[in-house]
Amino acid sequence: VKPGFATDIMTSQDICQTIVAEKTPCTDEKLKESQKEITTPFIASYMELKNKEAKAKIEANKKQRVAIVNEVPKYTSDNVFEAIMEKYKGKVVYVDFWATCCAPCRSGIEQIKPLKDEMANENVAFVYITDQSSPKTTYDNMIPNIKGEHYRLSNDEWHVLSSMFKITGIPHCVLVGKDGKVINPELGHLGNSALKTMLMKYIVE
Structure with missing residues (x-):
């Protein structure tokens, strides 16, 4: 051409x-x-x-940052996920494995933005986990207005969780109960209404 x-x-x-x-x-x-x-x-x-x-x-x-950026807590052996979840004991946790270059990930994050505002006073945490494939500069620019708790793992840490949850593609979402135990290791796509219903079910238990 x-x-x-x-x-x-x-x-x-x-x-x-x-x-x-x-x-x-x-x-x-x-x-x-x-x-x-x-x-x-x-x-x-x-x-x-x-x-x-x-x-x-x-x-x-x-300037209007709503993201909470966390360091990966200390852990032993391959219990990195349990170490991350310790902070959220007593809450239902929606975990989103994503990457900055993943268009479906970004679309999904945007989709549930109103839901997070609706559930701001509920006993639920939204946790976003990515790895080194999300360049630091891009990551730092992208996450400030993504409301929730954020972790950027090393490639080894990501590999442990990828194996644990059999992640073959992203976005990959996981639901964790108030006791810190995994309820659903692969949620699949849910609309906001269905997701809210499911989260509330475990919040009120």
Whole structure:
């Protein structure tokens, strides 16, 4: 395909996907380099606009932070999951294994945002677990407005939990009871209404 309007659109879409969806804006230097590949002026300007908007949104999210970022607690052998869950004893815990590059993960997180607000006063915790495949900068930019408890594991720790829950793809969600024991090791997709009903069932027990 010869360089021109069509290739400019494809190039800009790839770059804007990273900037907007993955919340990873370009540095000024990298943006200028990317714009050199674009021959259509308004597309180059659009990329710059999206980059500025992403930076502004990230800064706004950081000021309104609702995420709680946790260090992985000390653990022995392969009981990393039990160590993480210890903090939430007495609560029903919805655990979401995800990654910043996973579009279905991001979509699912956005979907249950209203549910978390609805259940703000209920005895439930929403825990998000990812690993080193989520780049630190992207992760730090993305999570401030994801309400819940967050953990970024080492690859070895992730491997332990991946084996424990037989995770073959993400998002992968797990339900843990108030006693810290796993109720359901693989929830599958649930709408907000069904998820709320299920969570309330175990909250009131």
